[in-house]
């Protein structure tokens with residue numbers, strides 16, 4: 001299948017998106033399912049021509065990411081097509097976690113509330129909307145888990161076929177919560193980086209498959225901007241001082257930063273300095289290692305961590321994460337699997353929010369950044385909690401459970417409570 005922007009019979013309506021632009025050399029190409037620059041092989045990114053956008057217009061929009069449709073590569077009537085319509089998840093004032101961490105003002109952006117319980121619904125919804133305009137009918141991906149859920153669910157809702165590739169070692173919950181949508185789910189003997197290579201090969205052979213994070217990646221990645229938009233809108237149309245973002249490929253971190261800059265540029269919030277911090281698990285911390293070594297390039301690693309949704313050893317956006325973090329005077333830290341579990345439990349017992357391992361990474365990293373004096377405890381801080389703990393029960397199952405098992409007698413319960 002060939003897709004051209006001026007095919008005559010089809011009109012390509014991707015809203016304010018007007019071209020793809022190379023992040024390395026700036027070379028521009030027409031909107032198409034492409035992801036690498038023909039001149040320098042650099043990654044392509046969506047370039048926009050925004051119209052006038054007001055706070056009131058956004059507030060009057062749908063209660064989903066589509067309230068920001070005039071800032072995304074999607075048609076203006078995007079909410080008329082079947083999609084998962086994620087977003088507008090709650091921003092929680094986390095006073096008890098703030099006290100535990102010794103921070104003055106802390107917010108948790110709780111993205112467990114999305115349709116398949118992770119932030120991946122945002123990127124997939126945008127990828128699906130763009131892919132539809134680009135003429136695709138099959139939605140595909142290589143995934144570390146959450147993306148598999150989101151792609152399979154979005155394809156089911158749209159009535160599309162899906163092809164989802166996962167490492168065979170994936171958590172059981174994430175396998176089942178993908179398989180239930182009844183697309184084609186293929187487990188591959190290999191790690192995520194192997195699966196990703198395989199997807200790139202298949203994408204080249206099957207031009208009618210929209211691999212959300214491969215051949216339509218420029219559109220997909222833009223979905224993460226909505227996390228930045230929502231944080232700013234929900235804070236009452238202002239930017240936070242500091243934000244802590246988990247890093248897998250690094251796309252989310254760079255796009256949250258892009259979202260903040262766009263809001264400031266469009267006059268939707270007051271322009272002010274903010275600091276972006278990155279969080280990784282030590283068992284897969286190539287970006288943190290590069291940051292600490294003062295390097296501009298990221299050397300791939302072989303992941304070994306319970307935070308499997310973040311276990312990308314060769315992160316595509318690594319260098320751009322380093323740029324964003326350094327430009328905003330942030331930092332990147334990494335934490336052990338033990339600290340990840342502690343982070344999950346700390347968030348749960350202070351705020352009643354059960355996060356997956358990626359959330360544990362974010363909370364534990366925030367704690368470490370505070371303890372090491374890198375994060376300012378007096379500045380307003382937002383933590384991005386990007387996935388639901390029910391998906392990674394494996395991480396906690398050996399450490400938590402009932403205090404006691406007792407016969408059905410009040411005395412036995414009271415006795416158990418005493419001990």
Ligand SMILES: *Cc1c(COP(=O)(O)O)cnc(C)c1O
Pocket residue numbers: 118119120146147224246247248249250251252253309310356358359386387
């Ligand atoms: C994929 C994922 C991330 C990170 O996304 P990138 O954009 O690849 O850095 C963070 N949290 C969760 C729960 C994820 O599934």
Ligand SMILES: [Zn+2]
Pocket residue numbers: 022023024025026027037038039040041042
């Ligand atoms: Zn280029």
